[in-house]
Amino acid sequence: MSTQLTGTILRGREFEPVEGRVVIDDGHITAVEETTTDSTDIILPAFVNAHTHIGDSIAKEAGGGLSLDELVAPPDGLKHRLLRAASDEELTHAMARSLRFMQRSGTGAFLEFREGGTAGVQALERALADDDLDLTAVVFGRESIEAMEISDGFGASGARDSDFEAERKATRNADKPFAIHAGERDPDDIDPAFDLDPELLVHMVHAQPDHFERLEETETPVAVCPRSNLVTGVGLPPIRQLLDHTTVALGTDNVMLNSPSMFREMEFACKFADVTARETLRMATVAGADAVGLNCGLIAEDRNARLLVLDGDSDNLVGARDPVRAVVRRAGVSDVKRVVLT
Missing domain, CATH: 2.30.40.10 (Urease, subunit C, domain 1)
Known part of the structure; x- marks a missing residue:
């Protein structure tokens, strides 16, 4: 019809x-x-929300005034402690509520870094089974190769936390994407992240000129999350320079810190960065889709x-x-x- x-x-x-x-x-x-x-x-x-942590829905606006590491660094940042303390029912219900808001506010697909290993991936699957939801989820399992095997790829916390060589090899063998946080706190973990040949880099707040050149050479897309970076005090991503060298997509990051509203993310990005409205809308839609092959x-x-x-x-x-x-x-x-x- x-x-x-x-x-x-x-x-x-x-x-x-x-x-x-x-x-x-x-x-x-x-x-x-x-x-x-x-x-x-x-x-x-x-919208295609290019970077989310939906599990944080159990603890919105928790941890005010804490540093980035105190908030989200594995294994004992505040978010990880709260996730471990939550029951499966609490986690699933909280995620479903955030997903319903995302859909109602215009998001059609999202790229999720899913904490909790296989149990975390399965909890998200249960949340997405809600009859009211028709979202497309691209799930990057975390914390184990087994989580990657039952999801769409692997989402690494950052090269300073592990060398992730085994996970990178496993994703290649499974023909799945490998994504990794890089350059959020400082530039020190960017080159090690590049060395893993990822399909997607996240944040790149502290990218340096040689990193821009490397982005262009490798054509590696980047997901930026400017509101999250502002809240955690790490700085703001150099969106203009990133766009001049590669594909840039927009994400809302941790639900604990920010509403998963792409409207808010677009407005903030467009008004603080030297980017046009069309470039911003492209970051919020087709850039994220292109990064992971969504139609x-x-x-x-x-x-x-x-x-x-x-x-x-x-x-x-x-x-x-x-x-x-x-x-x-x-x-x-x-x-x-x-x-x-x-």
Whole structure:
């Protein structure tokens, strides 16, 4: 059965605003047609949150004033102690609540670093089984090779915590991606992270000129999480320089520290960094999809129909002259009219 969405469509990689309709058949976009319409809706790709720690949902706003290591460093940072203390039921319920918020606020897919080994991966699977959820999850298991084997890849904490050679070898053998935190606290763990030949680097706050060159040579994508970096006091990522050398995707990081709202992340990133609204929207959508091979993040023919419809006549958005800037710098959860995840 065919479905049609009408309004101002942010089409393709440049998010060109066109008046018309998106035609959806069997879960895919089959046509993007320019035509006159009475609709004031704004139609864009659903967000791809490129870095999350959903398990932190058990302890929102815990640990105010603690350092990065005190908050999240394995094995005994505050988040890890709280995760160990939580029951499976508590953890699953808390994650499901955050996932429902993410979906309601326009996220269609997310890349999750899943603590807790195999049990942690299984808890997320139970949370995603909620009947109200249609999110696409790319799960990077942590803490054991077994966790990687039942998930989509391995997510390493950072090269200062271990050499991760065994995990890197195991992901290659399994033909799965290896992702790793790097350059969050300082630059010292960036080169060791590069040496593991990862498919995705996370943070890169303290990237130096030689690291930018290495990013360009290896074409390694980076997920940045500027609000999290601000809260933990490690600095802000050099988004402009990163974009000049590689693909950059946007993530919200720890739910303990920040709401998993891509609207908030986009607004913050666009207003503090030397990046355009289009670059920011690209980071929040197709960049994350490209990093892990998802067929979403764009409004184009043959893409999966994972779309977000905003009310362009809301009190917040009515009168916007530039729909891309309005989406990135002004829109919020209250403007969401419909999330299409087929």
